[in-house]
Amino acid sequence: MSVKEKLKQVLIEDLNIEDVEPDEIADDLALFGEGLGLDSLDAVELVIIIQKHFGVEIKDMVESRPIFESINTLAAYIEANKS
Amino acid sequence: MRMAIQGVGITGAFGTGVDALRTALQTGQVPAENKTAENGYQAPVDKLVDFIPKRALRRIDHFSKMTLLSASLAIQDAKLETADRSRMGVVIATGYGTLQTTFKFLDSYLDYGYACSSPTHFSNSVHNAAAAHVSMQMQATAPSLTVTQFEMSVASALLSAQQWLAEGRVDQVLFGAVDESCEVLHYCRNQFFGAGEQGPIQPFAFDKQSAVAGEGATFLLLTADSEAAPYGFIDSVQMGNHTVSPLQLSNDELFIIGADGHRQCSSWYPQAVSDSNAVAYAPLYGSFLAAAGFDLAVAAVSQRDETIYLCPESSGSVGLLPTQKLTSQPLSCLKFDGGGNYGLIRLSR
Numbered sequence: 001m002s003v004k005e006k007l008k009q010v011l012i013e014d015l016n017i018e019d020v021e022p023d024e025i026a027d028d029l030a031l032f033g034e035g036l037g038l039d040s041l042d043a044v045e046l047v048i049i050i051q052k053h054f055g056v057e058i059k060d061m062v063e064s065r066p067i068f069e070s071i072n073t074l075a076a077y078i079e080a081n082k083s
Numbered sequence: 084m085r086m087a088i089q090g091v092g093i094t095g096a097f098g099t100g101v102d103a104l105r106t107a108l109q110t111g112q113v114p115a116e117n118k119t120a121e122n123g124y125q126a127p128v129d130k131l132v133d134f135i136p137k138r139a140l141r142r143i144d145h146f147s148k149m150t151l152l153s154a155s156l157a158i159q160d161a162k163l164e165t166a167d168r169s170r171m172g173v174v175i176a177t178g179y180g181t182l183q184t185t186f187k188f189l190d191s192y193l194d195y196g197y198a199c200s201s202p203t204h205f206s207n208s209v210h211n212a213a214a215a216h217v218s219m220q221m222q223a224t225a226p227s228l229t230v231t232q233f234e235m236s237v238a239s240a241l242l243s244a245q246q247w248l249a250e251g252r253v254d255q256v257l258f259g260a261v262d263e264s265c266e267v268l269h270y271c272r273n274q275f276f277g278a279g280e281q282g283p284i285q286p287f288a289f290d291k292q293s294a295v296a297g298e299g300a301t302f303l304l305l306t307a308d309s310e311a312a313p314y315g316f317i318d319s320v321q322m323g324n325h326t327v328s329p330l331q332l333s334n335d336e337l338f339i340i341g342a343d344g345h346r347q348c349s350s351w352y353p354q355a356v357s358d359s360n361a362v363a364y365a366p367l368y369g370s371f372l373a374a375a376g377f378d379l380a381v382a383a384v385s386q387r388d389e390t391i392y393l394c395p396e397s398s399g400s401v402g403l404l405p406t407q408k409l410t411s412q413p414l415s416c417l418k419f420d421g422g423g424n425y426g427l428i429r430l431s432r
Contacts, residue, residue, distance in 0.1 A: 017141070
């Protein structure tokens, strides 16, 4: 399973997003606001999800805001930082 | 001070709502879909979306969903959906609280450290979380409280509700009793009682361990004494210890007893009441600490229907009371814990 596929799966499971299938989340869909509709508490959960499932730490949430834009940006960050 | 019961909301293994409870009382049956593979009982929450948008429920755990559903049903039953609820208090009785979420949070802390502990799990594991969800969703902005005292939780919490009404701190109280069945609970019960929780629950087989884990939530909408009380009144709530101060109960009274197949607790009932004037309904909702609230809900429905329903067939009672008209006989709910502590709730019509 690719990083993007796994990301979509854990997002749905861990954030308890109902009525959405992994393949319905486009790689460039905005995760917050109008897109998938995530909010600030989800952002905190996302940091935890990425550390727990991918072993990649996000230390500064403000500086890291661009990482949370979409599945594309998140996957790129994970690929670049996983050990 | 006596309290008037204006509405009842409930979800348990028998289904959701007063009509489902009444059907279970009439048939003595629990729908097969609400029994788990381990022969346990589970409460449906699917009707919650009739009251609260699905999206708003995303971060709410099963315990709070059961709580919200039965609280919503109680408000609907009391016809207070559009009323000003700023002077409505919330009191919840629970034996263990949000066990599943609390252990999920602790597991995540143990497995991944504090940096990976879920804030959502944390916020739901706080003991008053379910009551807070009810207060927020129902806009019931008077005091909100959760009381935990194992088997005595319901009687103890009801005393608080009564006190709030007597003091005039609130105009109504949404009084609830909630407990959930989950993996952690099954593990603990197996440690205590062995793997033999196969049922059926036999409440009147007082010397036999036959308990099976159940779950559910029920709410009563209570007001101070009022002319209108569709489900009658709670006249008094009494707590004590049968060893220190033995209960003196009249043979003229009818009792819904909280015997649920726990041998240690059940051994107290024959010391206080006779089989011939007692009924028990644990086989309809399972064994859990807050089930005394379900006994109270059954008492409320019995008063409304003016009927005492037959115990489920498996009860193990020698002289089962038949379904009968509830006439002038006073009706009470009695719950014992393993140490002889009791909660006695007396009702009237």
